[in-house]
Amino acid sequence: MQPRTSVGVAVFVCLCIACSLLAGRASADTGVPSSWWQPKSSYALNPFDMDDVRLLDGPCRAALIADSNYLLFLNEDSQLYTYRKCAGIPAPGVPLGGWEAPDHQPYPRGAFLGHYLSACALMYASTGDRRLLDRVDSIVGELAKCQAALGHGYLAAFPASVYDDLDVLKEPQAGHPYYITHKVMAGLLDAYRYCGNRQALSMVEQMANYFKARTDKLPEAQMQRILVSQEFGGMPDTMYDLYGLTADPQYLTLAHRFDQASFIDPLAAGRDPLTGLHANTHIPKVLGVARRADVLGSAGDQTTVSHFWDLVAGHRSFVTGGTSRDEHWGYAADHLLNALSDNDEETCVTYNMLKVTRQLIEWTGEEKFAEFYERALFNGILSAQNPGDGQFIYFLPLGSGHTKQWGTPNGSFWCCYGTGVESCAKLGDSVYFHDKDGVYVNLFVPSTLTWPERHVEMTQQTSFPDAGNVVLTLKSASPHQFIVHVRVPAWAGENATVTVNGKPATGHPTPGSYFAISRTWKNGDKIAVTLPMTLHEEALPDASDVAAVLYGPIVLAGVVGPAYAPTAGLGQTYRLDAPLGDPSAWLHAVPGEPLTFKTVGLHEPLTFVPLYKIDRQKYGVYWTFEGSAAKAPATGSSSRQLAMSH
Numbered sequence: 001m002q003p004r005t006s007v008g009v010a011v012f013v014c015l016c017i018a019c020s021l022l023a024g025r026a027s028a029d030t031g032v033p034s035s036w037w038q039p040k041s042s043y044a045l046n047p048f049d050m051d052d053v054r055l056l057d058g059p060c061r062a063a064l065i066a067d068s069n070y071l072l073f074l075n076e077d078s079q080l081y082t083y084r085k086c087a088g089i090p091a092p093g094v095p096l097g098g099w100e101a102p103d104h105q106p107y108p109r110g111a112f113l114g115h116y117l118s119a120c121a122l123m124y125a126s127t128g129d130r131r132l133l134d135r136v137d138s139i140v141g142e143l144a145k146c147q148a149a150l151g152h153g154y155l156a157a158f159p160a161s162v163y164d165d166l167d168v169l170k171e172p173q174a175g176h177p178y179y180i181t182h183k184v185m186a187g188l189l190d191a192y193r194y195c196g197n198r199q200a201l202s203m204v205e206q207m208a209n210y211f212k213a214r215t216d217k218l219p220e221a222q223m224q225r226i227l228v229s230q231e232f233g234g235m236p237d238t239m240y241d242l243y244g245l246t247a248d249p250q251y252l253t254l255a256h257r258f259d260q261a262s263f264i265d266p267l268a269a270g271r272d273p274l275t276g277l278h279a280n281t282h283i284p285k286v287l288g289v290a291r292r293a294d295v296l297g298s299a300g301d302q303t304t305v306s307h308f309w310d311l312v313a314g315h316r317s318f319v320t321g322g323t324s325r326d327e328h329w330g331y332a333a334d335h336l337l338n339a340l341s342d343n344d345e346e347t348c349v350t351y352n353m354l355k356v357t358r359q360l361i362e363w364t365g366e367e368k369f370a371e372f373y374e375r376a377l378f379n380g381i382l383s384a385q386n387p388g389d390g391q392f393i394y395f396l397p398l399g400s401g402h403t404k405q406w407g408t409p410n411g412s413f414w415c416c417y418g419t420g421v422e423s424c425a426k427l428g429d430s431v432y433f434h435d436k437d438g439v440y441v442n443l444f445v446p447s448t449l450t451w452p453e454r455h456v457e458m459t460q461q462t463s464f465p466d467a468g469n470v471v472l473t474l475k476s477a478s479p480h481q482f483i484v485h486v487r488v489p490a491w492a493g494e495n496a497t498v499t500v501n502g503k504p505a506t507g508h509p510t511p512g513s514y515f516a517i518s519r520t521w522k523n524g525d526k527i528a529v530t531l532p533m534t535l536h537e538e539a540l541p542d543a544s545d546v547a548a549v550l551y552g553p554i555v556l557a558g559v560v561g562p563a564y565a566p567t568a569g570l571g572q573t574y575r576l577d578a579p580l581g582d583p584s585a586w587l588h589a590v591p592g593e594p595l596t597f598k599t600v601g602l603h604e605p606l607t608f609v610p611l612y613k614i615d616r617q618k619y620g621v622y623w624t625f626e627g628s629a630a631k632a633p634a635t636g637s638s639s640r641q642l643a644m645s646h
Helices: 009-023 059-073 076-087 111-127 130-150 161-167 177-195 198-215 220-229 235-246 249-257 261-268 279-296 299-314 347-364 367-384 415-423 490-495
Strands: 053-055 432-434 438-441 447-451 456-462 469-476 480-488 497-500 513-521 526-530 535-540 543-551 554-559 572-576 587-589 597-599 607-610 622-625 638-641
Touching (some): 059 367, 076 130, 111 177, 111 415, 198 249, 235 279, 249 279, 261 299, 367 490, 367 554, 438 513, 497 513
Parallel strands (some): 572 638
Antiparallel strands (some): 447 456, 469 526, 543 554, 543 622, 587 597
16 A cells, blocks of 8 residues: 555655655655555465455454454553653653563563554554554654654663673573564554654664664674574564665664574574474564565575475464464474463464465465465464453463453563554454455455456455355456356365355365356345355364364354362363264254254263354363263373262
């Protein structure tokens, strides 16, 4: 999407020249370089602009609305408090609490404001709500005052002396300052990208110039030691992004300084270096490799990203599509039983893995990436937000007998609050893609798509995930020839059907692929898709008798309630007196209650609902099934019989 403008052409050009002078460049900056933002010829698929997609009523829109309300609830002065204090300018209002509190140690303060800028910009693009636009413009203007007061392009909620300590390999008081700096820079770039705020771009350039001068003084070996010791977020991703936006080679040089060889090189060689690593420290490094592949056109970098995705999605992810325990990959590939606990699946990790996955969808157009995206979005991201008040969790417990621990509106601000408000502000960004010949229906989310180049509008009506019925209605003033590709998920099996205007489409929908319909489309044409959703189980790779229950791609949680004894420790599951195989034999749908199932014929009655609908109930996701050809649990694990407390 091109930056917003509300002035005449002559005034616009003058503003561009002024911004160029502010940024210290000789030529006028006339907007986003077409070489960066136009569709990539090397891509299999390209995304639509976010303002081309509008969500309709359904779980995703409910999450979007709750997030928007929370963004508008948060006080601007409270978020700016520590930035103004650091800059030595008046700081009215009451500071935020939790991780953003002025006295929190080691202080990570300032990161949420960067996320907040991104979320407001994304929400503006997703909804067109000008209140979010006004919020972005106001905060950017206030941060510019802080940057000017601090001088030399520096902008943070903590003093530059923190970086002085880091440069000499002394543990900085701020913990991981580059992590926080990245969030601010990313937020400012999103303010420019989605809201057209040119001041924000200039501020990022000034920050980058400051850190370019600072890191130029460091020998490469010392810089690499800093990278190994730090969680530096998406600094390489953002610097490659800035280079793509400006074509200024100094930002390419700075981006390379944040390429951590000790991690990237083993991945590039096809090895698995993940066991024991902090998950959310390392996924953004891979996003940097992905952005490097974009700006430099490296096929080898694409292979590295794909290999990393397979190591995580294929061998370290739970049934939800999420990964990590206590923020780490503290378990080897395909050894997940002992990872089940109350602190699984950090929300930040799911957020970043979806970014990696979206990139692979664009590069390859392969359905398997879309299917993983769907799994992680509905079971991970939606499960991490309370749609009632828009609050978030840090971890998503997958061990039995735990509850979701929700944060509070002004007193939490964990890292997962930041990625949470961003995730729920962009729920329409991967519903549709396109290539030069047609459109791809990637996710089943009620929505409207406007395709400006084809002068076509498509409306998707679906009750998914309650049921797998989808109707696509096309609207166009004149006939247009193109291809509509509808994703046929593997979970739909062999009985999916597709009709066009009530008649069967030519060909058979193949599970795990896109079904292509090529014709000259007229106003009012309808595509009806039926995707059978069935109950099925998914076992752990290291414990064949331990499995979760799903309906289509939706993970079901068994509500155990306060009467059941709590479960403690790792690798523990409740026992279920049912055989593995066909859960429909012992789990029946409740009439009139979508996605609600009750056990039949079991010793202990249970109700199963989607994990994303769980609020404060105690629940279980993985169960040890009795009566199956069981494989002994891994050493150190245990299972617990469902037991009533009397």
